[in-house]
Amino acid sequence: MQIVVEHSRKDIHNSDIPVVCAACEARHGGVCGTLTASQLTELSRHAARRRVEPGSEMIGQGEAANNYANIIRGVVKLSKMLSDGRQQIVGLQFAPDFMGRPFMRESALSAEAATDTDVCAFPRAVIERLVGEAPGLEHRLHEQALKELDEARDWMLTLGRKTAQEKVASFLYLIATHVDPENGVAKEFDLPLSRADIADYLGLTIETVSRQITKLRKEGVIRVENSRRVIVPDGRRLMRHAGIDC
Amino acid sequence: MQIVVEHSRKDIHNSDIPVVCAACEARHGGVCGTLTASQLTELSRHAARRRVEPGSEMIGQGEAANNYANIIRGVVKLSKMLSDGRQQIVGLQFAPDFMGRPFMRESALSAEAATDTDVCAFPRAVIERLVGEAPGLEHRLHEQALKELDEARDWMLTLGRKTAQEKVASFLYLIATHVDPENGVAKEFDLPLSRADIADYLGLTIETVSRQITKLRKEGVIRVENSRRVIVPDGRRLMRHAGIDC
DNA sequence: GCGATCACTTGATCAAGATCAAAAAAGGCG
DNA sequence: CGCCTTTTTTGATCTTGATCAAGTGATCGC
Incomplete structure (x- = not known):
């Protein structure tokens, strides 16, 4: 991470954006985007x-x-x-x-x-x-x-009406679209969750999650490396397996 | 509900609460509760x-x-x-x-x-x-x-992790607490949903919903009349069957 | 009041996913 | 590196809830 030092001439006390905020990756997202410089200063004084x-x-x-x-x-x-x-x-x-x-x-x-x-x-x-x-x-x-x-x-809808296969594909699709929200379906990414967490997200057991990932792998919908890294050759195909109309 | 007539001396016409609103059962709920009289008037002119x-x-x-x-x-x-x-x-x-x-x-x-x-x-x-x-x-x-x-x-949580029995009990409990929101768990009420709708809410089939209702009835957790009317002798017991800690 | 229709219940069978059990990878740490 | 722990995969079997199929009861129009 790079820290940008800002040389603010503070004649007027709080009109500049606080240093910590200026360098913040979430500066425009989260909750900070709508605040004025002085409000941001106020907030940053209590922020950690x-x-x-x-x-x-x-x-x-x-x-x-x-x-x-x-x-x-x-x-x-x-x-x-x-x-x-x-x-x-x-x-x-x-x-x-x-x-x-x-x-x-x-x-x-x-x-x-x-x-x-x-x-x-x-x-x-x-x-x-x-x-x-x-x-x-x-x-x-x-x-x-x-x-x-x-x-x-x-x-x-996923929890109540999809099959185990569709649930797992839906999860992979969700991650693929959130890793890098701007650029649609990511082709390759690391799963942020363990199999146990995926199971808890999908209302399944660890074993079923593992079996369905294996199945998607054998069908060529995904490739898996080190059990955490996933490659999606065809986002459309993954979507179809997830039961999402496209 | 009591209707309070406000005698405001606003020479300008729209300072009183519109008649339709004054008699409205949802007057303080919904979205209207926070509006001033004149805003309410404005809104009611477009409302149907x-x-x-x-x-x-x-x-x-x-x-x-x-x-x-x-x-x-x-x-x-x-x-x-x-x-x-x-x-x-x-x-x-x-x-x-x-x-x-x-x-x-x-x-x-x-x-x-x-x-x-x-x-x-x-x-x-x-x-x-x-x-x-x-x-x-x-x-x-x-x-x-x-x-x-x-x-x-x-x-x-209900969809992902509860059994069919717990799902149905959870649904009955939900209705019992919403029929008359002020007074806790209602002892007796009509189901607002058909079995098909209940199934679609719980991620089950009609048959499973029916069987579980029968089971709850046979166990004495509920009584059922005309398939729509439900009597709950003991709200606590229903909660326990719904997997809700109490 | 009587058939027709629709909603619900009950029964028999099936299959998806859970559970139980063990093996195989993947890290962690001395 | 090699031992140990944890995570993941795979296999065998069982259970829950789905599916298929009647049956029963309610409601409605006539």
Whole structure:
């Protein structure tokens, strides 16, 4: 990562973009895009960059949610658990998504880093104060909520009505389109989730996920290296296996 | 509900709450709760009450979405379909929910009345103009989106990880808690959905839904009359069968 | 009130995916 | 490198829920 040092002439105290923000990869995504320079300064004074190891829990189901965060890099799993341990991943967040549930003190789900992840975290109080001041901020949060709602509903169709084969293909397609959101279906990428996580996302068992990946591989829809790296020769074909009309 | 007549001395004509709104059961729910009298007047001038028959489609997947609506009475199914006809209901909306997808021209799902339904519909343009004027309106829409997101994620856990028995019990519990939202778990209610719809909501077949209802009946968790009316002697017991910790 | 239609239930069989068990890769670390 | 742990794959068998097929009950129009 490269740090760009900005030489700001601060005659007027807070009119420039804070240094940390200017160099931030998520500068225009997440929640920061709509803020003015002075609001960004205010926010950045309370913000802390944090690196999160894969597998480490960022917030647990039922815990107090005192922080919001922008994901700078990495993938975060949002999951729900039944009392007997059955688990379902209900969402994946990619950089530069915003994490946190506005207007709620307690988290209804648990968030865990799936990969090496960098976040920029700030206390909920600061965000909630800014919502009152910056008119565009709530709009941005609203849009993100709507985006997550659309994704959740798409996934409900996958969970409720697709076969194991279609589920696995849908997952691969989802990752292929999110690794690098601008450029459509990526031809090659590393899976950010283990087989166990994929199973928890698809409502399947590890064994079934493994078998279906093997099946897709044998049919030539994908190639697999080191079990994490996936090559997709034909995005259209993957889509068709995912039950998506194209 | 009590109707409060406001005697405002606004020489200007539109300061009172419109008659149709004053008598409206959804007056404080839906989207209207946050509007001022004059905004309400503006909105009501473009609004139309409509009765919708069960089974009639209000908007189709992929169609242009030119209207928003408050549900005054009844239950609406939101569903998604695969090209081969497999269908998944991704949400149920109860009065006085708001229906409509802000900031999107095309509907990603289809909406269909499940029961006899009354709605108050207005053109998207009016709502989107009001969003700019009434600061509380977007907040209300945002809150509804977050509520729907929470519900969608809860249901993902149900779809992905629960058994057929737990799914059916979860559905009954959902209805029992939504028929009359204020008073917890209803002891007795009519199912707003047919077995086919229940199956589409739970990712099961009609036969499995029927068998599980029979099983719950034989175990004494519920009683059933005329196949639509359900009596729940013990809400806690139903919850336990639904896999919800209590 | 009586057949016709539609919604729901019940039964028999089947298959997709789960479970149980073990082997094979892939990392990690001394 | 070689030992150990963890992850992934593969195999055999079982179970849950799907499918196919009647049957029963409700509702509606006449």
